[in-house]
Amino acid sequence: MPDTAVLAVTPRTTHAPAGPRSAATATTQVVVLTARCARLAVRHVDGLVTALVLPVVILAVFVWLFGGAVRADGRYVDDVVPGIVAICAGFGAGTTAVSVCQDLVGGTVDRLRTLDVGGPALLAAHVGVAVARNLVSSVLVVVVALALGFRPHAGAAGWFVAALVVTAYLTAITWVAACLGMLARSAEGAGGATMGLMFFAYPSSAVVPVDTLPAWLQGFAGHQPVTPVVDGLRALLHGTPPSEVAGTVGTAFAWCAAIVAVAVLAAAVLFRRRTA
Amino acid sequence: MTDRPAVEAVGLRKAYGDDHALAGLDLVVGAGTVCALLGPNGAGKTTTVRVLATLLVPDAGTARVAGFDVVRERHEVRRRLSLTGQSTAVDDALTAQENLRVVARLAGLTRRAARARTADLLDLVDLADVAGRRVATFSGGMRRRLDLALGLVTVPAVMLLDEPTTGLDPRSRQQLWQVVAALAAGGTAVLLTTQYLDEADRLADQVVVVDGGRVVAQGSPAALKERVAARRLEVVLTDAASRADAVRRLGDRVLAVDPARDAVSVAVADATEVRAVLDLVDPDRTTVRDLALRGASLDDVFLALTGHATPTKEPSRA
Numbered sequence: 216m217p218d219t220a221v222l223a224v225t226p227r228t229t230h231a232p233a234g235p236r237s238a239a240t241a242t243t244q245v246v247v248l249t250a251r252c253a254r255l256a257v258r259h260v261d262g263l264v265t266a267l268v269l270p271v272v273i274l275a276v277f278v279w280l281f282g283g284a285v286r287a288d289g290r291y292v293d294d295v296v297p298g299i300v301a302i303c304a305g306f307g308a309g310t311t312a313v314s315v316c317q318d319l320v321g322g323t324v325d326r327l328r329t330l331d332v333g334g335p336a337l338l339a340a341h342v343g344v345a346v347a348r349n350l351v352s353s354v355l356v357v358v359v360a361l362a363l364g365f366r367p368h369a370g371a372a373g374w375f376v377a378a379l380v381v382t383a384y385l386t387a388i389t390w391v392a393a394c395l396g397m398l399a400r401s402a403e404g405a406g407g408a409t410m411g412l413m414f415f416a417y418p419s420s421a422v423v424p425v426d427t428l429p430a431w432l433q434g435f436a437g438h439q440p441v442t443p444v445v446d447g448l449r450a451l452l453h454g455t456p457p458s459e460v461a462g463t464v465g466t467a468f469a470w471c472a473a474i475v476a477v478a479v480l481a482a483a484v485l486f487r488r489r490t491a
Numbered sequence: 492m493t494d495r496p497a498v499e500a501v502g503l504r505k506a507y508g509d510d511h512a513l514a515g516l517d518l519v520v521g522a523g524t525v526c527a528l529l530g531p532n533g534a535g536k537t538t539t540v541r542v543l544a545t546l547l548v549p550d551a552g553t554a555r556v557a558g559f560d561v562v563r564e565r566h567e568v569r570r571r572l573s574l575t576g577q578s579t580a581v582d583d584a585l586t587a588q589e590n591l592r593v594v595a596r597l598a599g600l601t602r603r604a605a606r607a608r609t610a611d612l613l614d615l616v617d618l619a620d621v622a623g624r625r626v627a628t629f630s631g632g633m634r635r636r637l638d639l640a641l642g643l644v645t646v647p648a649v650m651l652l653d654e655p656t657t658g659l660d661p662r663s664r665q666q667l668w669q670v671v672a673a674l675a676a677g678g679t680a681v682l683l684t685t686q687y688l689d690e691a692d693r694l695a696d697q698v699v700v701v702d703g704g705r706v707v708a709q710g711s712p713a714a715l716k717e718r719v720a721a722r723r724l725e726v727v728l729t730d731a732a733s734r735a736d737a738v739r740r741l742g743d744r745v746l747a748v749d750p751a752r753d754a755v756s757v758a759v760a761d762a763t764e765v766r767a768v769l770d771l772v773d774p775d776r777t778t779v780r781d782l783a784l785r786g787a788s789l790d791d792v793f794l795a796l797t798g799h800a801t802p803t804k805e806p807s808r809a
Contacts, residue, residue: 329573
């Protein structure tokens with residue numbers, strides 16, 4: 216334990232340097248930084264609006280404004296919930312990119328490095344908090360959808376697997392956002408860079424069936440990660456037993472795992488480059 | 492503590508493309524002393540601090556902090572140094588207390604020790620009354636003071652302060668100077684960068700003047716001032732001919748010439764010297780139209796030491 220020799224409050228009283236400090240353990244680093252990020256997230260008004268208000272608004276817009284055009288029977292809400300979850304994950308990712316970038320340009324990362332706190336600990340804290348926040352958004356979407364007439368038929372197993380898929384997708388998109396946050400030179404730039412992530416959800420099966428898209432987009436939409444995630448979730452919520460959608464869900468997990476692997480690696484490289 | 496200097500840099504070089512931020516900088520700071528890096532924007536002060544803080548790897552040269560190499564043994568260095576950088580690295584949405592506790596915990600203090608240390612530091616920088624307020628509501632001076640406290644969660648062997656008093660009100664500046672003096676009295680080596688001559692004068696045992704990425708002069712504040720002179724006398728002559736005459740008579744004592752106003756500036760130490768200069772320039776008491784006496788500015792230091800004016804104007808003091 217480091218000597219906590221109290222620095223004199225009045226000047227000119229001597230106090231020797233406390234000797235080399237012991238570094239906090241990796242676990243302590245992650246715990247302390249996660250608590251910090253969680254506090255910042257809860258007190259960040261823009262972030263809260265993005266996490267709690269925007270999903271509800273988007274859901275309402277799709278169900279009430281577009282829903283009648285997509286499904287004349289008024290049951291659009293049964294199809295669109297997974298899509299809204301995917302779209303809102305993009306908004307949440309934007310918040311993460313901005314937070315990461317602010318830590319880099321604001322001097323926080325410099326201070327952490329001189330304390331010998333690693334970049335991975337900081338990024339893990341950011342990603343962990345962001346995934347938790349986005350899970351709350353996702354639950355909120357489901358709850359509001361229930362109020363709007365959503366009638367899922369999933370059993371306990373179905374809900375469980377669906378929650379895993381959502382968590383995997385959130386983890387993947389958030390790590391990508393963390394990378395974008397490190398690439399950006401300013402918080403505004405980081406916000407802009409994640410616009411791409413937000414639009415990624417649209418050319419997929421998120422809000423309309425893929426076969427209604429123009430032919431040149433169908434190829435892309437059919438083979439991008441959002442589509443198996445949304446298709447898997449939709450089937451699970453409609454009550455398909457997890458074993459019958461194992462293929463789609465497996466593809467979704469594979470995509471997410473691959474994205475996380477690449478993004479974590481890229482984040483490590485970017486962090487070193489940004490701070491060298 | 493060993494007999495080795497706390498900070499020892501030899502031939503530091505760092506270039507960004509064609510821009511040589513450091514062009515062979517040497518530096519030695521002893522334990523328990525305060526060293527001021529004085530220079531204009533772009534002189535290489537911040538780059539030096541970042542190299543010593545293990546945040547930047549130099550292209551060439553070596554630096555040791557607390558006896559350890561800043562590149563190869565950076566982890567050892569980090570356990571013995573603290574940095575308060577130019578950008579105030581505080582979380583606006585957290586309270587002063589929360590900011591301090593986070594950094595104290597990351598510096599390896601236990602929860603209890605972090606709480607105790609936080610209370611001490613809040614007293615030290617005079618923020619105990621607002622400990623529970625969010626930093627977003629703080630003034631610039633309060634934020635800087637909190638930032639300083641964050642650098643002191645453990646008492647370091649080497650403290651690096653990058654322009655610590657820029658934007659501080661006079662009272663906060665005084666407080667900071669007291670803290671720095673107390674730290675040095677306790678054996679910490681303090682390296683601070685500044686653009687202000689009076690700050691270097693008040694605080695530093697040793698002043699190192701940097702320009703263009705290398706050291707152009709160093710010594711005690713008194714020794715430097717002898718070279719630069721405490722005051723500057725501006726003599727306004729009646730016409731161009733007498734101005735040229737004055738420049739010739741003063742020789743290399745001339746600090747600056749303003750042809751538009753036929754004015755010549757000279758370094759002077761006291762009233763006797765003012766009289767001597769006037770007698771030298773204008774023995775018949777006919778050619779001096781006006782005169783003005785000013786305290787030596789950083790511009791004068793630079794002019795005297797480097798032979799060219801500061802590349803950027805000194806920012807107005809807050």
